Amino acid sequence: MTQADTSVDFLRGIIADDNRTGKFGGRVVTRFPPEPNGYLHIGHAKSVCLNFGIAEEFGGVCHLRFDDTNPSREEMEYVNSIQEDVRWLGFDWGENLFFASDYFDQLYEYAIKLIESGKAFVCDLSADEVRDYRGSLVEPGKESPYRNRSIEENLSLFRGMRAGDFGEGEHTLRAKIDMAAPNLNLRDPVIYRILKQAHHRTRDEWPIYPMYDFAHGQSDSIEHVTHSVCTLEFEDHRPLYDWFLDELDIYHSQQIEFARLNITHTVLSKRRLIELLNGGYVTAWDDPRMPTISGLRRRGYTPEALRNFCDRISVARRDNTVDIALLEHTLRDDLNQKSPRVMGVLDPLKVVIENYPEDKVEDIISTNNPEDPSMGERNVSFSRVVYIEKDDFREIPPPKFYRLSPGKEVRLKDAYYITCNSVVKDEITGEVVELRCTYDPDTFGGTSADGRKVRGTSHWVSEESAVDAEVRVYDHLFTTEYPDDVEDGGDWKDNINPDSLVVMKNAKLERGLNHAKPGERFQFLRQGYFCVDKDSTPESPVFNRTVPLRDTWARFARSNT
């Protein structure tokens, strides 16, 4: 047993302790509380896996609750996509689908209660004035001149706000705490604001909306959430979270913070993802280069790979940036087990096998997955003209190059050995456009009776059976590990990888692949894992490269140039 099997993260440690001490009577209720104002990304996946995972492990439940307290930026499109993504990741909230907006009436009552106990007041200060009165990091704030209104006046004003008697910005409801508190969140925070905007669920029923701080903890409380897990930046809000629950004297959930996920070569803030979208750097929320769940799904990621990744990175309280190589490792690890192997030539080079009969077509038997014999075998066609990868031929081979070059012999995977006799070049550019080769008929199946060593094995597709396809080769969205590493005056977008998408329009795939359905995944032998894009049709198939195979030759070649 390894250490990883026995050690638990700090969160599970806390919960185990709570169960031991009976803090919550052994109950474990968590929640995943997205704001429906954007698509979920892999950072959210960490939270989803954490909350649902913990509930599962401790025999509890995890709620899905939309934190929809700001109608000006939330939409149904997002609540739908979020549910789809959580479900796709493999989690089930059962009956426990909630919305903070379900609690608007209750929240309003809580506010009245706070006013009645003299702990909240209606303030007439403008937004600018509130900011001035708040003070600064090093100076205490000043009390609002409206802070000492009578309970009756506060009540009547707040009811007026609720009735829609005032315009946006005319009043706010504020908690009465301490304008000198070193924690800025405690300097009489606004808890209700006037927003005359239709809400995606309550429509125009409410002209006022609670702020996050006045909605989140209370929603947890209403749902009897035991462990309210959130990211580190809410740490400063915990005293407020606790204050409301204490003042209101209602069920007290426990907020616990963890460090959000960062990954090299990408960005994970909603703001930046939207900027990528609006700037046309990507085409959609589900662009396969986006770190969104929908983007990763379209790219060909599996839910299992994502969940394994979340397990592997664990969770702690220190800022972290996980190497994207770990994500890709968990992906390959999963895909290696379940992807059928096929042959596809991305950048074709024509090969004419001069001693192979003109109209002969042979069936070649190929194994679907050496990792899993139960996946069986298939036939591919072989004939006189085949395509191999341009990369698999060099007129002047560098050291350690096992592939094809003039006079050299290589194996065409599962088929025959071929030897290159001559090359045909474009008269103008000098580019090699065709290889003239001969094959050894005694090497059918890819082995020779004399047992001679052939180091190189190429994948290939016969011209007669080839399926023409478009292959979209994706790479990291940013060239640098940390997109924020820029020259003075530079911008994170300066690091966007101009080659994050390279479209191969003339790919040749083995027969049958035009009938693969969107979402189907394959390993293109020697190249990587690919999946059928949603743009694909049998007439014009489109594949996405999910992730390349590890390529020690490429690494060697790179370090020797």
Place this chain on the structure above:
RNA sequence: UGGGGAUUAGUCCAGUGGUAGGACGCCUGACUCUGGAUCAGGAAGCGGAGGUUCGAACCCUCCAUCCCCAGCCA
């Protein structure tokens, strides 16, 4: 300069008084009809200084560095 957090290999995470461990990445080698996978081996770390102790990554003190907070966003 206020408050709240954090600091263990390149990266992520364990270790909470008794020889510092795992994973990814990196480097070697073996094997191989995928330069894939697999297998074997290796390099690489407790931010610093004091103190307590037989013994400190862990306890105490001081220092340094990094992150978060001044939305009527979440």
